[in-house]
Amino acid sequence: MTTAVYPGSFDPIHGGHLDVIRRAREIFDRIVVGVLDNEQKNYLFSVEERAQLVRQSLGPDTDITVRPFSGLAVAFATAEGATVMIRGLRAVSDLDNEFQMALMNRQLEPRIDTVFLITGFSNVYLSSSLLKDVCAHGGSIEGLVAPVVERALQTKLRSAPATRAG
Numbered sequence: 679m680t681t682a683v684y685p686g687s688f689d690p691i692h693g694g695h696l697d698v699i700r701r702a703r704e705i706f707d708r709i710v711v712g713v714l715d716n717e718q719k720n721y722l723f724s725v726e727e728r729a730q731l732v733r734q735s736l737g738p739d740t741d742i743t744v745r746p747f748s749g750l751a752v753a754f755a756t757a758e759g760a761t762v763m764i765r766g767l768r769a770v771s772d773l774d775n776e777f778q779m780a781l782m783n784r785q786l787e788p789r790i791d792t793v794f795l796i797t798g799f800s801n802v803y804l805s806s807s808l809l810k811d812v813c814a815h816g817g818s819i820e821g822l823v824a825p826v827v828e829r830a831l832q833t834k835l836r837s838a839p840a841t842r843a844g
């Protein structure tokens with residue numbers, strides 16, 4: 679049985695992430711989504727909120743595991759018994775940073791390989807930052823995130839100062 683870990687910030691999860699998870703589930707037996715808890719980052723949602731939004735976006739019938747983690751992604755993956763790390767690619771420009779991370783992760787833990795999955799065309803332009811910005815300025819993000827995420831973003835951003843949308 680191959681376990682793959684999909685680490686990320688998921689602040690919040692959007693259609694591109696869900697597309698990657700769906701594709702990964704077709705390939706691997708067990709998927710664990712790791713939601714990073716990093717105190718140095720200024721997330722819009724707390725780690726519990728982000729993990730909960732991932733679970734709710736996946737729906738009640740999923741067999742995907744969702745766990746918050748802190749520290750190194752390879753340590754989290756090892757603790758989950760994973761041999762694969764999933765990362766999504768939207769464009770070639772993503773590859774620069776992803777390539778560097780994959781090689782550093784391999785240096786840290788040679789038993790874990792990174793597998794890149796390319797997001798579907800309809801999702802290539804999505805990013806959590808862009809969605810937060812659009813939502814904060816009153817634009818529609820319907821269909822780009824799960825309805826529960828859309829509501830959470832509207833609640834958080836439209837009652838918060840604009841500076842939190844970054």
Ligand code: PNS
Binds near residue numbers: 686688714752778
């Ligand atoms: O969704 P993101 O922000 O692109 O995800 C980045 C993430 C969480 C995968 C990366 O920052 C990470 O793995 N952080 C955990 C700490 C770590 O392992 N750092 C070394 C990476 S080479």
